[in-house]
Amino acid sequence: MTPFDFFFFLNQLKIDINECVTNNGGCDVNARCKNTIGSYECHCKPGYVGNGISCSPCGENEYSLDETTCLSCPENSTSPLASTSIIDCKCISFNYYPDELTSTCLPCSLGFLLDDDSNTCTSNFILILFYFILFYFIYLFIY
Numbered sequence: 001m002t003p004f005d006f007f008f009f010l011n012q013l014k015i016d017i018n019e020c021v022t023n024n025g026g027c028d029v030n031a032r033c034k035n036t037i038g039s040y041e042c043h044c045k046p047g048y049v050g051n052g053i054s055c056s057p058c059g060e061n062e063y064s065l066d067e068t069t070c071l072s073c074p075e076n077s078t079s080p081l082a083s084t085s086i087i088d089c090k091c092i093s094f095n096y097y098p099d100e101l102t103s104t105c106l107p108c109s110l111g112f113l114l115d116d117d118s119n120t121c122t123s124n125f126i127l128i129l130f131y132f133i134l135f136y137f138i139y140l141f142i143y
């Protein structure tokens with residue numbers, strides 16, 4: 001048996017060290033260590049990007065579907081650090097609702113207020129009255 005044959009024999013036995021057992025295999029704390037035969041791999045967790053040895057969270061207004069790219073949330077929406085889905089992007093400001101057609105956040109129309117469910121705008125009588133009086137006085141002021 002030559003040395004080559006011996007190593008071939010060892011390889012056939014699939015003798016492997018599980019590097020992931022100690023110190024997460026040297027992967028980032030925000031990475032998953034995957035043991036393989038003869039080696040190991042580091043993959044950043046969802047919401048984080050990097051090479052696995054070093055992983056950074058996607059920022060506010062961003063989310064990631066894989067470990068390579070942070071994607072931007074739709075216009076007028078924001079998300080917590082290390083978000084993993086576009087669902088984590090919530091409308092940013094007062095009176096903005098999520099519009100399914102454009103997949104963005106749009107402001108409620110004049111005289112409409114955002115419902116408690118944060119999904120729909122409903123006409124508001126007091127607000128309409130307020131705008132009516134306001135425009136009336138602007139009209140009186142101008143003419």
Ligand SMILES: [Ca+2]
Nearest residue numbers: 017036038039
């Ligand atoms: Ca291994």
